[in-house]
Amino acid sequence: MVRITKPNGMVMVEDCDLSKWVIEPANPHVEQLWTWYEGIIKAKGSDPFVGKKLYRMFVDAGMKPQVDIYSLPVLKNNRRVWDTILDVLRKIDSRESRELIQGIESFANDKNSLFVFPLVFRVWAKAPRH
Numbered sequence: 001m002v003r004i005t006k007p008n009g010m011v012m013v014e015d016c017d018l019s020k021w022v023i024e025p026a027n028p029h030v031e032q033l034w035t036w037y038e039g040i041i042k043a044k045g046s047d048p049f050v051g052k053k054l055y056r057m058f059v060d061a062g063m064k065p066q067v068d069i070y071s072l073p074v075l076k077n078n079r080r081v082w083d084t085i086l087d088v089l090r091k092i093d094s095r096e097s098r099e100l101i102q103g104i105e106s107f108a109n110d111k112n113s114l115f116v117f118p119l120v121f122r123v124w125a126k127a128p129r130h
Contacts, residue, residue, distance in 0.1 A: 001013070002062075007128075008126050008127065008129065009127045010127070011124060012122065013058075013123050014121065014122040015050050015051045017049050018038050018041070018048040019048075020119045021116060021118045022116035023107075024113070025113065027104075027107040028103065029104050032103075051119060051121035052121060064125055065125040066123070068121075069119050070119070070120050073115070073116045074114075074117065079108065082104065082107075086101055086108075
């Protein structure tokens with residue numbers, strides 16, 4: 001990206017670090033879902049923890065990066081997220097996926113449930129002069 005960016009042009013990357021997420025109350029089904037998701041990312045050759053590495057990558061490329069870090073809570077009133085996940089899982093017809101669906105559905109319907117997405121890292125800097 002740095003190579004093809006005009007001198008003093010802006011390079012920006014945003015990605016997450018899947019090692020940091022919050023589930024309250026504890027729910028083994030939501031934890032299993034997140035573990036599977038991390039495994040899928042690794043199996044496809046990606047790094048599920050790259051977000052926290054972006055700053056160093058920018059510095060190593062000779063830039064002076066700035067960083068924003070944020071996360072998004074998924075509360076009971078945000079069923080869209082859970083419904084999207086459940087729609088995908090319903091397409092997998094196995095005993096294990098049915099148990100997972102029931103457990104996630106129960107968590108999503110719990111008025112006390114809180115799921116906080118992993119940290120998202122947004123890193124940007126001006127490209128160095130070539």
